[in-house]
Amino acid sequence: MAQQVRAVVAKAVKEPVAIETIVVPDPGPGEAVVAVQACGVCHTDLHYREGGINDDFPFLLGHEAAGVVEAVGDGVTDLAAGDYVVLAWRAPCGQCRSCRRGRPWYCFDSANAAQPMTLADGTPLSAALGIGAFAEKTLVAAGQCVKVDPRARPEAAGLIGCGIMAGFGAAVNTGNVGRGDTVAVLGCGGVGDAAIAASALAGARTVIAVDLDDRKLEWARRFGATHTVNAGAGDVVEAIRDLTDGFGADVVIEAVGRPETYRQAFFARDHAGTLVQVGVPTPELTIELPLIELFGRGGALKSSWYGDCLPSRDFPALIDLYLSGRLDLDGFVSETIGLDGVEEAFGRMQRGEVLRSVVVL
Structure with a gap:
């Protein structure tokens, strides 16, 4: 009934x-x-x-x-x-x-x-x-x-x-973050912090959290960020390069869904690096990039849908990480x-x- x-x-x-x-x-x-x-x-x-x-x-x-x-x-x-x-x-x-x-x-x-x-x-x-x-x-x-x-x-x-799986999967499923990688995450809400936690668990040697809010940056450290960058304090791309030996990050995760942050993420990659967009934009937003940069920088530009997850596989695995004290x-x-x-x-x-x-x- x-x-x-x-x-x-x-x-x-x-x-x-x-x-x-x-x-x-x-x-x-x-x-x-x-x-x-x-x-x-x-x-x-x-x-x-x-x-x-x-x-x-x-x-x-x-x-x-x-x-x-x-x-x-x-x-x-x-x-x-x-x-x-x-x-x-x-x-x-x-x-x-x-x-x-x-x-x-x-x-x-x-x-x-x-x-x-x-x-x-x-x-x-x-x-x-x-x-x-x-x-x-x-x-x-x-x-x-x-x-x-x-x-x-x-x-x-x-x-x-939703949010934890989206961020976690953006790092490990879509971005393939692995041991020794450098990672930058733009946007340190729930999704971004989940990507930070996943990157740390995957063995990334450097995990850079980027946000406008110092309070969020402190939260990001709790989840495994090794460095933080306040986006309002200067050039985000240069700050990420400075923290990655001048090269840019191997994987940059855009967890905001804004053209400005997508552009920063694009240029903050190392050559042949990976950009993962997991931030959800609204329909009216657009992005314009020089075509020569798309070609010349190489690498991969990926959109992460739900962290590219398989729920029946990934949900129980994340719960196990939680119960073991690792997530x-x-x-x-x-x-x-x-x-x-x-x-x-x-x-x-x-x-x-x-x-x-x-x-x-």
């Missing part, structure tokens, strides 16, 4: 979010209902509210979540009520051209629930990234539920579902809040006062 639960909904572009009663259907074939325990407040949720993703309002926000499976639909065989899961916004289909070529992290037909959740009056909701987890319960495709060790507290575990997921949790605190949490995030606010249910 369908259930009515409380949830955070963005009804119109740039309007404050509100607590609404929503209807969560019983799971259909290939679906699961999950009782959400915790969900991080990610910048992508703000992008949805601001109209930066699309205009399919009203949105059911929240996507960085952990919880317990309550029920599954017909045909679901590898998931059961009571399983502790982190929700993923990529659930590889196994059938598209990318999956068939052995690249499921680029799946072009990722699964979502077929049924919509709705407002109490029947208005269909667009679930953020196919999840919609600022809610007491949510309906997802069963493939979006990744079972992890239940010893991991949900406030920390849920963050793997400080707790350090990303700046505060815990209720559903009614999301709008204020957006403001703190925009002001750079938190790495992650986490809704606890």
Whole structure:
């Protein structure tokens, strides 16, 4: 029987979010209902509210979540009520051209629930990234539920579902950071700090954190940055070169999503170095670079989609790193809040006062 639960909904572009009663259907074939325990407040949720993703309002926000499976639909065989899961916004289909070529992290037909959740009056909701987890319960495709060790507290575990995985994967999956590399990370929010932590774990000899906020730079040191650069204090490219024997970094990770920082990242690479863009831009932004520089500097310019992760492989691995004390997921949790605190949490995030606010249910 369908259930009515409380949830955070963005009804119109740039309007404050509100607590609404929503209807969560019983799971259909290939679906699961999950009782959400915790969900991080990610910048992508703000992008949805601001109209930066699309205009399919009203949105059911929240996507960085952990919880317990309550029920599954017909045909679901590898998931059961009571399983502790982190929700993923990529659930590889196994059938598209990318999956068939052995690249499921680029799946072009990722699964979502077929049924919509709705407002109490029947208005269909667009679930953020196919999840919609600022809610007491949510309906997802069963493939979006990744079972992890239940010893991991949900406030920390849920963050793997988006920001931590995006940053961590940008370094190790997309950027292939390895032993002895030099790395620079532009933007030290949750995603950037996850890239810093991953680079340190991968054995990078130099990890340079770049941001405009000294408070964020101090946080970056906690996650493994060996050097910090305040972007407002001088030429970022020259500062990175000075810290890498005059050459530039082997891998530069752009975790802001702005043309200015992308350009800095491009020129801060060593020759034949790698630039990884994981910061999410808004649709109107453009970049212009001299074509001779694109040719002459060589290397690789990569976009990292969700850290190019395979959730079924990578989520449990990151949880294991957390439980062994090697990945400080707790350090990303700046505060815990209720559903009614999301709008204020957006403001703190925009002001750079938190790495992650986490809704606890």
